[in-house]
Amino acid sequence: MFFVSEEFLRKYEAGEDFNQTIDEAVPLGTELFENTGGKKEFNQKRRESEEQQDSN
Numbered sequence: 001m002f003f004v005s006e007e008f009l010r011k012y013e014a015g016e017d018f019n020q021t022i023d024e025a026v027p028l029g030t031e032l033f034e035n036t037g038g039k040k041e042f043n044q045k046r047r048e049s050e051e052q053q054d055s056n
Contacts, residue, residue, distance in 0.1 A: 004012075011018040026032050
């Protein structure tokens with residue numbers, strides 16, 4: 001679920017042009033989340049760290 005402003009909804013329903021926040025926050029051609037590794041990589045590193053702590 002997500003929420004939008006009344007202004008955004010009005011412009012969207014009327015077919016007017018509008019800027020999205022993401023367009024302003026992230027320059028075109030770049031990624032919002034760079035070098036995150038993803039959830040799978042995070043979980044693998046966490047397990048390895050926990051195993052090392054358990055063996056000590």
